[in-house]
Each structure stands twice: as structure tokens, then as C-alpha cells.
Amino acid sequence: MHFRFMRRSLLLFMIFISLQAGAQNTNFENDTVAIDAIYKHVLTESVAYDWLEGLCKQIGHRLSGSANYHAAVEYFRQIMDTIGLDTIYVQELWVPHWERGDAEQVRVISSSEGAFDYATLALGNSLGTGPDGLTAEVIEVHTLEELEEMADEDVTGKIIFFNRPMDQSLINMLNAYVRAADQRTLGPAMAADKGAAGAIVRSLASSTDHIPHTGSTNYRPDGRNIPALSISTADADHLSRLLRKGEVTVFMRNTSHFLSDKKSFNLIGEIRGQTHADEIILVSGHLDSWDVGDGAHDDGAGCVHAIDVLHTYRKMGYKPRRTIRAVLYSNEENGLRGGNAYADQALSRGEYHLAALESDLGGFTPRQFNFEAERSVFIPRFRAVGQWSDLMEPYGITFGPGGSGADISPLKPQGALLIGFRPDTQRYFDLHHSPADVFETVNKRELHLGSASIAALIFLIDKHGLPD
């Protein structure tokens, strides 16, 4: 009995040792070897794609304030639980609670081609038309300047149609999006100030198709707000052709509305650093999505990227020197309350963020990391990370200065090096904020290459630190 017990203990001990060895046989001393091992591990072992499938198929879209959002917090909390983090907690906050209401309508009721409907989605934060809808003549503009120069009497009572396409001649579609987005974010408010009755906005989409895209528009608690609906790029082209042929009158109806603010949560999980636990390196995505499609690329992909970095370190037996913290933010899409609340809490707790990364441009093939920081720390830190660009080049990744992510931007004044994960942008804006952003558009290897790239960069920052 005693002998058998010894044998059993020895066997258990040997299994324990071999598991430890299995987990720890990567040589993290050599950066090239370690990065190669990280990529190989993620590409063959990651389950981030399965996590994303569960999010999309079991829960689907999840606007902050909705029941689905709470289900998604619990979904990822349980996943964090299974991967053995040192700390998992939620940060409570209050978010705007906007609801889309009834299926929206944009109906051309008088035109040279008669009467017909366009598919439409209310812009996020839009007010409703009231149950009876509104009917008015449509006036097309292409820039805010063009609207600004119009006489108020030519705008009053009209529906302003913002129709500047994303610039297809650009290589990076993020730039094309940013340059066209003022029509959606600021256009309806400017039209309201000039007396317009409503706004129709061309979808911020890179493809020409019949899918309307939503996204936030500026809501002023103390100003005049008008209903604002989006139509697809193909329908916007059609409406523009129609307007060249004569007057067009449109009926629009939506019942979108705000309810009182609702409790929500940022979800946070971390591996505590071995030697510099007070230096936090943050990896993040946002857990909320628009209330259409699955929010698969925006930003389910970013959420699973962030958790996959921690999972990869655990599975590979990498023990970070610094604290690696995954944050899934609430309310990126219509308020940024999650990002602001997190940064406020960090400040009040005296936490120090050495670096913060956000993945919020989808799960496509990684192409670049962009870096930004306060002037006082940017140059030495960008120079330090720049020395690692040769290590990432074999994986098709370049480094450049540039914007990072909306949720982490409030950490910039606190001295963090901010990092934007930049995948290929060609397909992203075909799907972004639309019913087409579904799980089936995500490619497993592309998604996992994202996790691997982020895990590799965060490994380098953790191992080598950054200059002050």
C-alpha cells in the first residue's frame, strides 16, 4: 500500500513536472525565438475564434444598456475564469440608454420615378420623428461647408441629404472613413441649427451596395435635435440621380428615443506582474456594439484579441514582469462612458499605465501598429519600440506614428504609450455598423494572426520596458 502510494505520488509528480515543462519550454530570452513561438502557439492553439462564435451566435449584438450587453459581460467573465487570471472584476458605470424603436422608414413619395422605399437605419442617438413621421422636400449637400453657406430659409423645414462618398482613391480606408464621418457625426446637428426638419445620411461604407450603416450622431441635450436616418450607398447614388431630375419629397419615420441612463460595466481581467506589478500594460477592445448584425468585427474581434493575449501567456507559461490587464470597455459606440470611467478610476487609484493597446478595426490580417503619446514621452518611447520593428517585419507588420483607439485615448494625459492595432482596412467598412457585420465574415487565421501580433508586441514591451 505504502509502495503503491509512493508510486502514485511519483507518477502524479512526474505528470505535474511534464505539464510545467510543456508549458515552459519556450525560450523567452531570445526575442526572435519567443515571437516565433508566440505566433506558432496562437495559430495552432488559440480558441479566440470559438469565443467569438459563441458571442455572435449565443448573444449577437449588444448595445450598452441592453440585456444583451449584460449577457456578454457574463459570457466573457466566465471565459476569463477558465483561463486562470489573477484578478477578474467589473467596473460599474452608467451609460446612455438609447433604443432604435420601430423599423424605420424612408419613403420617396414624390419624384420623377414615382414612390418607393429605401432601406434605412436610424443613426445612433437620433430622436424619433414622432409616430406620424415627417414629410419634406430633400436638399442634397456634400460638405458641411456647403450647408453652412446656404441661407437658413432654404434649409428650414427641409430634409438635408448628406451625400459625400468615402474617397475610393485612398489606400487606407480608415482615412477615407475619417474624412467622410463629419456628415454623420456633425451634419444632422448643423442642419438642425439651420432649421431643417430631418436628415438623411449616406452610409459610411466603402462598398456600393444596399446595406444601410448606423453609427452615432451628435446629440445635444441643450440644443435642437432632428431625426437622422442613414440609407445605403447604392440608394444614396440613386437619390442623387433622382434629385438631378427634379424635386424629391420624402416621408421619413422612426421612433428612436432615449430612456434614463442605465447601469453598465467594464470587464477587467489581469495577470499580475512578477517584478513590476505597478506598471500596467493594457490590452483592450470594446464589448458594446451597435444594435444590428453580430458586432463580430466591431468589436467582438477586439474583445477576443485582448483575452487571447492573456490566455496565450498562461498557456505558454510566460510570467510577465509587469501587470498585463485586459479591459473590455462599455459604451464605445454611443458615449465613451466606459473609456472615460476607466481612466478616471485609474487616476483616482494612482494606477500607472505604461502602455495601452486597443484593437477596434476588426479581425482582418494585421498590417501595422500605430503609436501615440504625450509629447514629453513620445519620442523616446517610439524610438524604443521602433527598435523592435525588424522583429515584427517577418510577420508583415510595420510600425508607425498614428491614432490608437477611442477607449484608451483618455489615458494619454496620464502618460501611457497608446497603441492602435491596424489590420487590413479594405473589407472593414463594407461591414462596419451594419447588419452585415456577422461572424461568417471573420476568417479564423486572420483573427488569430491579430492575437499573435498583439501578444508579440506586448511581450516585448513587458520584457524590455519603456524609457520614461
Added chain:
Amino acid sequence: MHFRFMRRSLLLFMIFISLQAGAQNTNFENDTVAIDAIYKHVLTESVAYDWLEGLCKQIGHRLSGSANYHAAVEYFRQIMDTIGLDTIYVQELWVPHWERGDAEQVRVISSSEGAFDYATLALGNSLGTGPDGLTAEVIEVHTLEELEEMADEDVTGKIIFFNRPMDQSLINMLNAYVRAADQRTLGPAMAADKGAAGAIVRSLASSTDHIPHTGSTNYRPDGRNIPALSISTADADHLSRLLRKGEVTVFMRNTSHFLSDKKSFNLIGEIRGQTHADEIILVSGHLDSWDVGDGAHDDGAGCVHAIDVLHTYRKMGYKPRRTIRAVLYSNEENGLRGGNAYADQALSRGEYHLAALESDLGGFTPRQFNFEAERSVFIPRFRAVGQWSDLMEPYGITFGPGGSGADISPLKPQGALLIGFRPDTQRYFDLHHSPADVFETVNKRELHLGSASIAALIFLIDKHGLPD
């Protein structure tokens, strides 16, 4: 009357001048400016995506020897006609004429999980089982070496199941494909030599799904050949699990067969060079496809890339110094007769190819150009093109030594610099040679970025030439 005639002539002359000016207002003197203009032109004006849609929707797949192939030759000949090339002609050749026959069957008839069917496709060039099919025990192998080492008596009469997955730990899936492909190309013939009755090959696919992929296997006119069918990656994993649990017997049936060789055509169109017409720069894809799906990425994309380069030069008013020739090859998939016939004709006509590019890895976002040539000319020419890599870097394109394309490879001994167009590889092998390679998987901007990248590189070679 005289006055009116003069005014009309003047008006026509002014329209003519303004059209010329419109076509020629790009400054081709400055390389940076010219490349920017080429990209902008293609991204906003190209109709390559529409050409591809017509090919896929009106014709679909087009194995050489089939009626669809001939329809595709005529389809692209008419497109070449509309863009105003100097010469358009076909090169006659004879191609193998293989037909798939009846819908294939792979049926597990005895296993620990009972009896059921796997979806299957005959490999290209496979012979049929005969109308009664064949039934045999399945033996799994992972490498040709493993099969080689087996005793003939353990193989005789069996169905050999080749089941080595593509290596997911690699970054570039083309490498993973090349490393796994011997199972499909050489495996069945080796199994035949050892007395096997048939072969089942795991699909060369990067995704785990239920889609079987075809592709050519080695047919020996003078040797023993056995029926060879592919099953999907998910089914291959399932069959492997089944084999670990006990003996598995499979019924397989296909009626694939060769008919006598059939007349086919390479389609060729060119813009004649202004100053060095005898130096040919070739841009190409292959017009044939496997007989499933649309052949959208493989290689409809390459065909429209090649023609789009010529169309872009015409529309922009660029008059090349050298002859720019688009070739759409026949029979890349199951014989390479088109590529060989073209190179033979070039030799017999004394034509000189300065460079030859093939696009045959799909219509995804461009990442790299690979260059190869005979040793005697490689180093000076690669060094010459290497000086332009900075010009392409802003477009996310790198240069490297490496393989080019199957159809152009016979031009290598004739001294041409061979160029392989390398788009992102992550999604390509999910679709390659399968029913999933359809038009809907092609993204318009990604496809057009390919045309633009090729047009930019060919412009540089044409303008600056290459050292001997």
C-alpha cells in the same frame, strides 16, 4: 455656311484636344506622381470587378477542353476589343480533355460509427473506379515516406488515405500549401505503384470545414493509375478519429475519364511599344479553372488583372516604350500546355521577353512581388527592381526573391525576369479548387489594388528598362 463649318471644326478640334489632355494629364516623368496616379485611376475607374462578375455569372467555371472555356476566350476577346489594343490574337494548342463524370461517392460502409457518406470530389486527372465502384479497407498515412516504408502486402488492395494537414503554424499559407501538396500530386501514383486499389486525399485547405477541394494528381500514361478522391478537412479529421477506433471499410465510386485531346487557345492582346517594341513585358493569368465553383480567385482574378493593366495605360494615355502583352493561358490546372506552347512559340519566333508577371494567387490585398530569373541575369535585375521598393512601400507592397507562376516558368530559360504577384494568403486556400471559389468572395477594392500594384510595377520596368 463656311463660318459655321469652321466653328464646328474648331469645336470638334477643341473636344479632341480636351479628350487628349484628359487622357494625358498625368506626369509620367516623376515615378512617385505616376504611381500615385495609377493607383487613384484604378481605384476609382477600373471595371475589372465587373469583368470578373460577368465571367463568373455568365460563364462560371471553365476547365480547358470544356465548352465554357471557349465561351471564356470569346468573352475576354470581346473585352480586349473594347479597350483598343494594337493586336489581339489566339494561339492554338491541344489540351488534355478530362471529365469528372457522375457525382462522386465516398461511403463509409463499415466502422465503429456505422455507415454514412462523405462529400467528395475526384482529383483532376483521376481515373474512374468503373461503374460498380470499389470497396476496400482504409489505411491512413501522413507522408509519402511513411507510405514508401510500408510493405507492399500491407498496401495491396487497400485505399490509402493521405491525411497530413496544411501547417497552420506558418504565416504564409502558400508555403503551407506547397509543403502539403505532394500528397495530392504524387501520393496516389505512389500508392498505385505499391498495389493500392484507390486513394483518398485530405483537401489542401487552410480552414476546417466540409468543402472538398479538387486539384490535379499525377497521371502516368505508361504507369498504373488508381482512382483518387478528395474529402474535406473536417471529414478527414473525422475519418482519422474513426480509424483510431478500429477498422474502416469504404466504398468509393467515380466515373472520371479522359477523352481525346481537344483544341484550345491562349488569348493574347498587346499594346505595341513606342521605342523598344521588340522587348516584351508580359502580364498574365490563366483562363482555365477547375470544374467547380466560379474559378473567381483561381484565376479569374489574374485574368482581369492582366487586362486591367493594359486598360489602365490606355485610359491614362500612357504610351509604353516596350510592348506590354497580356496573356490568358489555357490548361494551367491540368497540363500546363498553354504555358509550354506559349514559350515554345516565343522561342521559334525569336521573341524576347524582358519580364513576365503572373497573377495566380487570387484577388486579395496585395502584399509582395516575388522575383526569379536565371542565375546569369538575376542579380543585376533584382538589384535594379529593388531600387523601386521604396516607391511601392506606401502601398503596403514589399519585394523579395521567390517563385513566380507556373505558366510563365517556361520563359525562365529564355532570360526573362519572372515576377509572382503575391496577395494576402490567409483566405485563398479556404476556397482554392473548391465550390467555394465564387464571385461573392472577391472584394472589389482588394481586386483593384492588385491591378494597380501590377500596373505600377510594370510601368517602372517599362519606363526604366532592366540591365542585361
